[in-house]
Amino acid sequence: NVDIRNERMRNVFFETETYPTATARTTLDMDQFSALEVGNSVTVPVRFEIDLHGETASYDIDASVTRLGVNKVGVDNTAPLILYPEDFNLIDGLGQLQSLAGLDSITPIVPINVSFVFERTG
Secondary structure (H helix, E strand, O other), X not given: OOHHHHHHHHHHHOOOOOOOOOEEEOOOOHHHHOOOOOOOEEEEEXXXXXXXXXXXXXXXXXXXXXXXXXXXXXXXXXXXXXXXXXXXXXXXXXXXXXXXXXXXXXOOOEEEOOEEEEXXXX
């Protein structure tokens, strides 16, 4: 709810006119959760990719997989994933934000949480 900050994040940092989307993706073998009862969860290692600002980075996380239905699971990271601006060519934008805001520094890490729902079809 800070209009000038939001505008600067879009236009200066993320450059959303050039890079309008960010994508997080992973693949799961649904068969490995077939014995899990609906409503129950298990923690498993998961590798996923983030495409952001024209760059792609891979991350290994521990994910909680919850059986939501016969052919559906929910996947959430168990701890925040820390993204670094240099992984996505965002260092220049960070410096510009710092200058525009008149700040001595901006913390250059971003904790994120991911939440996926996978449904087997067909």
